[in-house]
Amino acid sequence: MSSLAKQIDTPVEENKVLDMYKDLQRRKKVILKNRLVLWAIIAALVTWAWTGTNFSIAIIYTGTANMAAFIFTDLLPPDFSAFGRYLQPALQTVYMSLVGMVISVIFSIFFGFMAAKNTSFHPVIAFTSRAIIAFLRAIPALIWGITLVVAFGLGPLAGTLALGLSGIGILGKAFADVLEEIDQGQVDAVKATGASWFQTMGQGVWPQFKTGFVAWSLYKMDLNIREAAVLGLIGAGGIGYTLQGNINLFQYQQASVGILMIFALILIVEYTTAKIRERLL
């Protein structure tokens, strides 16, 4: 681009302008061709998915209409007498999210430090940690929940451990990436004073790591409350279990109280984490 501007500034002969025009045409062609290929791939994907799922475009209209009818005739008005029954599971959801977050933070600090190239003891350990983190991240929390319910039985314990495990995948990667981006000069300076490993970590690494650590941990709390709200659907504790019970029994007006409480829970937790973030950073 800058070379173009330079050429325009200096007087040019006519054939040079023609050459530039041809060059522009060639570049445009390259982009156009690639765009065509990309759109063709996307169109093929969409056609494949469309026919595979037997999706009819009319369902967008009928689906919206049915949904609106369902919301206004069955869900509304909410039956607030069910509030008492939702309170205990809602609190349980908060407890699960919090404990899940603390578990994942503790393990992620360990795995994060091992996975970051500059703080790890050995490249092989770094690679193994990255692989473990990637595996934990690739499997959704709900799937961990299903497996853990099989192992630990129904109840909040399985859900909490599922949140913790999938959290290591997210936070481990985030912590490792933050650690890899810190300024090595500060760490070296602390080391040069003859500091021990712990002193180096505390004085050289931690001050630079703190911001990312706090932000990501709180973000995980926001995620957890969403995940915990649905973990109940598989019997892993929390508000989702009561909600599904109500839906299965066609008690939609009570179910809408559950949905509103999930909504409120998410808003409250996000507000609180935002306040804490403001205070700590």
Next chain:
Amino acid sequence: MRPYIDKKNKMTKQIYVGLFIIFFIFSLLQVGILDERIFQAFSRVENLLKGMVPPTISEPIDVAGAAVESLQVAVMGTLWGVVFSIVLAMFAAKNVSPHISISYAVKAFAAFVRAVPALIWALLFIVAIGLGPTPGILALAVNSIGMLMKVYAEAIEEIDTGIIDALKATGASQFQVVMQGIIPSIMSIFISWSIFRFDINIRYAAVLGVVGAGGIGWELVRASRVMAYDEVLGITLVIFGMILLAELVTRFLKDRADMATLKAME
């Protein structure tokens, strides 16, 4: 005065930390993590792992079909989410919205839709329109709209007003302003967020089956109900492979697009 304030601040901090620790311990007790089950965890996990190896899939054709269905649900959910988000974002962005109240109304709608998890939407859509992949597609689309509309609207609000003014000065209609001015400006943000959302939707599509909205999640629940641990692991590995494959494809497409731009720029 200074030491007094310092002392007070320190004390406030200690109180907060103390409260947090008390709340955390209370939560630990409530969650039942110090249950006798955790002390049996070792033998339970050992049992589980023994039952899991070697992973098997008793009905490979069914599982493969379910995995394909999950991928298709994710593609369709993302497609409709993106399409509706673009249209709604035009009404939500303050600088192109016909009226400021419409902008607020659409944004409030997005905030509500976003806060209700995708799986709950799937539950509701199943009640409203029946079982199968369609409620899954609609649930993903609705949940995607909540997130994508917000980021698209923010991208539109941040574009250079000079571009829009210049187009308007040439006498362009509202539609022409959108097509020639707004869409090219937000293209890169639009692409990266849509791809990001597709990655999220793949994960959701894998678990939608849990509530009966089609796909591989149902196979997993079925296997776990009959305590077929080896099949649980087999299907989990299929899900893992499915998510990995989808991410590889999207990364390949994105790299290709970037490469083409670089090639044309050189």
